[in-house]
Amino acid sequence: KAGVTQTPRYLIKTRGQQVTLSCSPISGHRSVSWYQQTPGQGLQFLFEYFSETQRNKGNFPGRFSGRQFSNSRSEMNVSTLELGDSALYLCASSLDGVNTEAFFGQGTRLTVV
Amino acid sequence: AQSVTQLGSHVSVSEGALVLLRCNYSSSVPPYLFWYVQYPNQGLQLLLKYTSAATLVKGINGFEAEFKKSETSFHLTKPSAHMSDAAEYFCAVRGSGSEKLVFGKGTKLTVNP
Numbered sequence: 361k362a363g364v365t366q367t368p369r370y371l372i373k374t375r376g377q378q379v380t381l382s383c384s385p386i387s388g389h390r391s392v393s394w395y396q397q398t399p400g401q402g403l404q405f406l407f408e409y410f411s412e413t414q415r416n417k418g419n420f421p422g423r424f425s426g427r428q429f430s431n432s433r434s435e436m437n438v439s440t441l442e443l444g445d446s447a448l449y450l451c452a453s454s455l456d457g458v459n460t461e462a463f464f465g466q467g468t469r470l471t472v473v
Numbered sequence: 474a475q476s477v478t479q480l481g482s483h484v485s486v487s488e489g490a491l492v493l494l495r496c497n498y499s500s501s502v503p504p505y506l507f508w509y510v511q512y513p514n515q516g517l518q519l520l521l522k523y524t525s526a527a528t529l530v531k532g533i534n535g536f537e538a539e540f541k542k543s544e545t546s547f548h549l550t551k552p553s554a555h556m557s558d559a560a561e562y563f564c565a566v567r568g569s570g571s572e573k574l575v576f577g578k579g580t581k582l583t584v585n586p
Binding site: 391416 | 514515522563571572574578
């Protein structure tokens with residue numbers, strides 16, 4: 361059974377640009393969550409999608425957005441990139457997001473220069 | 474609101490020694506508790522989870538954790554450390570009915586030969 365797949369693994373962008381990250385969950389999983397990991401702030405919850413609907417959102421500015429498609433694949437978008445957005449972005453999938461464990465992808469390392 | 478405190482950002486042990494990584498949680502509802510491990514430039518791998526079925530939880534790679542409600546603790550242990558255990562470990566809590574994982578700051582485990 362394939363795990364959670366995140367693409368790309370590494371990304372370098374310039375301040376002011378926008379970026380889209382992709383996450384393919386484990387087959388059959390309908391919940392996809394996104395987390396940002398930085399040395400200073402640790403792991404922080406961005407948002408969670410279930411059946412194409414955003415169910416929960418963390419405390420991030422509106423520049424961070426996401427969506428989920430009918431096949432449960434998810435994308436997150438960050439617009440007007442800032443240096444502080446440099447981080448490892450992790451995607452996690454679970455069957456229902458509430459009562460089952462989350463499985464994480466390897467992450468996308470975003471560097472903003 | 475849920476929160477997690479991991480005592481000790483760095484723990485160093487000798488190969489073959491006991492591993493003890495501390496986690497205390499705060500939750501207003503019965504929690505789900507998790508331990509994840511992260512190797513360099515990798516995502517998070519689930520070690521074990523507590524979901525109220527049993528207070529002593531056994532996980533992968535010889536790790537186990539004991540849920541102690543009176544102490545609001547969920548410490549991770551392994552009787553004998555192996556060099557391959559060197560990694561960063563994260564304790565996380567999720568409230569019942571919530572999709573969001575709240576992580577501790579992490580404990581970096583070093584295993585000395």
